[in-house]
Amino acid sequence: MKRFRAGIIFFTIFLLKANTCLAWQPAVSADAAVLMDANTGQVLYAKNAHKRRPPASTTKILTGILALDMGNPAETVVVSPRAAAVGESSIYLSAGEKLTLDELIQGALMKSGNDACAAIAEHIGGSIEMFSQLMNLKAKMLGAWNSNFINPHGLPAKNHYSTAYDLALIARYAMQNRRFAEIVAQKEKEIDWYGQSWNRHLKNTNKLLWRYIWADGIKTGTTKAAGQCLVSSASKDCRKLIAVVLKSGDRYGDSIQLFEYGFNNYYYQQVAVAGEYFGYADVKNGLYPKVQLAFKSDLGVLVPKDRPGSLEKRLVLERKPQAPVKAGQTLGWMEVNIDRQRVGRVELVALNEVPENSLKNRVLSWIQKIIG
The missing domain is CATH 3.40.710.10 (DD-peptidase/beta-lactamase superfamily)
Structure with missing residues (x-):
């Protein structure tokens, strides 16, 4: 009997949730x-x-x-x-x-x-x-x-x-x-x-x-x-x-x-602002081990009011950046998903240069540190 009542309660809750979702469509x-x-x-x-x-x-x-x-x-x-x-x-x-x-x-x-x-x-x-x-x-x-x-x-x-x-x-x-x-x-x-x-x-x-x-x-x-x-x-x-x-x-x-x-x-949510710092990525064969990433452009999306947690951001790099890296170079993008469906994408660019880890560049970097 208890199992039967529990089943009724669960089924009722399920119907209420289903009807609530349907009401928004x-x-x-x-x-x-x-x-x-x-x-x-x-x-x-x-x-x-x-x-x-x-x-x-x-x-x-x-x-x-x-x-x-x-x-x-x-x-x-x-x-x-x-x-x-x-x-x-x-x-x-x-x-x-x-x-x-x-x-x-x-x-x-x-x-x-x-x-x-x-x-x-x-x-x-x-x-x-x-x-x-x-x-x-x-x-x-x-x-x-x-x-x-x-x-x-x-x-x-x-x-x-x-x-x-x-x-x-x-x-x-x-x-x-x-x-x-x-x-x-x-x-x-x-x-x-x-x-x-x-x-x-x-x-x-x-x-x-x-x-x-x-x-x-x-x-x-x-x-x-x-x-x-x-x-x-x-x-x-x-x-x-x-x-x-x-x-x-x-x-x-x-x-x-x-x-x-x-x-x-x-509701509208701004997820990217042009020039704003996003994070960093490892650089292969670079004088510096990492490069800073920034958004190339603005991006906003519309988020369901009843599911604010449905918004997801994902970093996508085409491959590990290879030095030399130029400032402004596109290295990947941030993908924005809602309910696992892509709703937007914004390119990520390098904020700083990363020279190749050559002997010449190592010497120049060492001199710059001494000077200043």
Whole structure:
């Protein structure tokens, strides 16, 4: 009987602990989702993060940032008949119409104009097909290896796909561009309408800008195959998070859940400051037996409030340093793990020189000690 009661008590405690852990996890309806810290790239939540899915108009994030990277926003773009003919979501461009590249980018990112994306692609890449190749090259440069783009707007196409994780990487990069961030944060905007006595009114398709006080970007996407998609960003207390939900039953509700989870259940901890002393390493064949190590750059991570002990730091040296060692030389790195998953890495450099242990250097060192 005592054993039975003990078993009940243990099972009850186990359930309470399990329910407590589960309570901290967002219950999102999306088929795939990611929550990423924009500063470090640390993933705070993931659900089918690497599952390939049609990205719909979230494709336009890459189109917009590629246009800003490769073009001059003040450049004049002449709309081709092919670009003007692209249908569905549109800013109603006409063949021969002239707009600035910046106006087209706003039309693509805010109003989700497919015609604007086509005009951007032809202007930057010479053709939609060539621009798509540039998109794929840029995606790979950003680490989005599980994506493939066939067009600049996200209309359904065979082999046009991305993942929640890849879109988060692309969005993180895009939001570092000040002009891009300004555009996607705008709720409404008017741009010139060539040949008309009135302006084009652009209203952002991202309703999260109205529904969530901390929201500040970036792009919706919707097709029958893709479902409701949203890549969004929010900033609070000097922290910025990126949320991605694909094929969601409630993209805005899911995104708010993710942001609240990230803001309320993690705290920022600085783990490295550039130039700060870290420790030392043994030097092989050196005039001095050890070399001091310092952090090459700053590094901060987000730590779960309920598991502060989950943060671990690990020294990694490629091999035992061999003299001579120059000041500033990279000798290894410090790896930062949370729950045994790597969330960051910072290089370790030599603070001081270590000459080779040669007869000449030993004599010079001896003379220096005598002098002074």
